[in-house]
Amino acid sequence: MGQSNGREAGREPGRERHRGAVTLRRQAITDSTADQRLLDSRGRGDWKTKDAWRALRILSEFVEGFDTLADLPPAVSVFGSARSRPESPECRMAEALGAALARAGYAVITGGGPGVMEAANRGASEAGGLSVGLGIELPFEQGLNDWVDLAIDFRYFFARKTMFVKYAQAFVVLPGGFGTMDELFEALTLVQTGKVTRFPVVLMGVDYWRGLLDWLRDTMAADGKIGPVDLELICVTDDIDSAVRHIVEAEATLSAEQEAVREEAVAVTAADQRAAAEAGDESRER
Secondary structure (H helix, E strand, O other), X not given: OOOOOOXXXXXXXXXXXXXXXXXXXXXXXXXXXXXXXXXXXXXXXXXXXXXXXXXXXXXXXXXXXXXXXXXXXXXEEEEOOOOOOOOOHHHHHHHHHHHHHHHOOOEEEEOOOOOHHHHHHHHHHHOOOOEEEEEEOOOOOOOOOOOOOEEEEEOOHHHHHHHHHHOOOEEEXXXXXXXXHHHHHHHHHHHHOOOOOOOOEEEEOHHHHHXXXXXXXXXXXXXXXXXXXXXXXXXXXXXXXXXXXXXXXXXXXXXXXXXXXXXXXXHHXXXXXXXXXXXXXXXXXX
16 A cells, blocks of 8 residues: 555645634635624524524633733734735835834734734844734634744634734734724724723835825815814824834823823822811811
8 A cells, every 4th residue: 555645635734724722724624714603694593502602702712812911011013914025115114113112112913924914023023022923713824923922813803803902002004905904993993982092003104005094184084074183193104213202102191191190199189188187177176
């Protein structure tokens, strides 16, 4: 009998998909993702038996993410295309950005994939910083890049997106596609509605973003769909140092505001205590 070379039909090495803590290869890879099975309205007949268990699985993803990232140092989430080539301008920019953020004391969080994400992870790792990758189950192969130091694989986009915001002090968004746009506008919505405060959103790649910014100003804002102040939520630059400085200054401003609030609270408490003591003295004198 001839010895199998491991490359018979359907068993080619390299095919791999991550589904939370589970790794699937070759024939074990299914045609659908957990997100698709959760959201697809055509399979509602089994909701009584399956959706309750999905709720526990969703809860487990939040628990895993919170537990793993709770001790993360100050961090910045970096977004951009998985399709960008290593030699592209945005990948070179992302690598330099990752290194600069690491030198400024920030961990770098990406989606853990190739392209811009890999470049940012590489820059942070090579500069001695902590490089984090939050992967997601997708219907096509992707996997975590080799420059991720700390990785979590998610089944559900909404659990993963919570981690991008909860454990970051800022977003930096480089040229990308639909996924990048999704993260960008979610961040802007959270800041606009006050769900997060003092959360810098930096766009890098001035030429790439120019058309979008023109539309936001000349169409969306001009038609009253957003206010002029909403456009000020976005910092646009091609300069690495300016991007990092914007993030550092926003964090310093927030810290100063929080300290002022604490000092005011202490002063109000002390005044209340003095007033109560004086009222007590007057009562005893009577």
